[in-house]
Amino acid sequence: MITDVTKNTRIMKIKYLLLVVCIFFILSNNDLLAQNTRATVKTINKETYIIEESNWNGIDRVRIENKSNRLHHSNDCNDFSVRDASPLDSVFGKVLSKAKMNELVAQKKALSLFVVCLSSGKIEEVAFSFGKDVPLSLAEIQLLEKSIKKVHLKIKSFCPNNKYYAMMKSCRFERYAQTPQVK
Numbered sequence: 001m002i003t004d005v006t007k008n009t010r011i012m013k014i015k016y017l018l019l020v021v022c023i024f025f026i027l028s029n030n031d032l033l034a035q036n037t038r039a040t041v042k043t044i045n046k047e048t049y050i051i052e053e054s055n056w057n058g059i060d061r062v063r064i065e066n067k068s069n070r071l072h073h074s075n076d077c078n079d080f081s082v083r084d085a086s087p088l089d090s091v092f093g094k095v096l097s098k099a100k101m102n103e104l105v106a107q108k109k110a111l112s113l114f115v116v117c118l119s120s121g122k123i124e125e126v127a128f129s130f131g132k133d134v135p136l137s138l139a140e141i142q143l144l145e146k147s148i149k150k151v152h153l154k155i156k157s158f159c160p161n162n163k164y165y166a167m168m169k170s171c172r173f174e175r176y177a178q179t180p181q182v183k
Helices: 002-028 091-095 098-106 138-148 173-177
Strands: 036-044 047-056 059-066 080-084 110-118 123-131 154-157 164-172
Touching: 036 138, 047 138, 059 138, 091 138, 098 173, 123 138, 164 173
Parallel strands: none
Antiparallel strands: 036 047, 047 059, 059 123, 080 154, 110 123, 110 164
């Protein structure tokens, strides 16, 4: 019986030692946990944008956000749905030229929209995230932002006292190139 207890104690010590070694390895290896981010600020047509370029595990990403955005941290309700997102979908075909849409479709490009809207459905803030190789200029991003902010979404919420709703939408350009709104 004593040998079983000793054996169990040894096994527990070995497990504890392995746990400590694993934690040490994870915390000391910055390549696994670190994200290289570089932020720049650019102004176009009296609007200032924060452009964050990051590389995480070999994937280059760009996030562009208007510096005046302040509401995106205010979402306290995740129990809502958007009844009709088609007004948001049609913005790309209305803003980007047919040649630009064809280029984005041919390259199979996509982006993510981060949207904050009021309880009425009016979009107040927009941020964009996409691969570093997506050929959109800051002027095009600004036009998209202005057009998206004109959109009203129909929101169904189970949080009646919530003022803001934040959501993320993945946008693949081949879907929007087929819409009749393309210039």
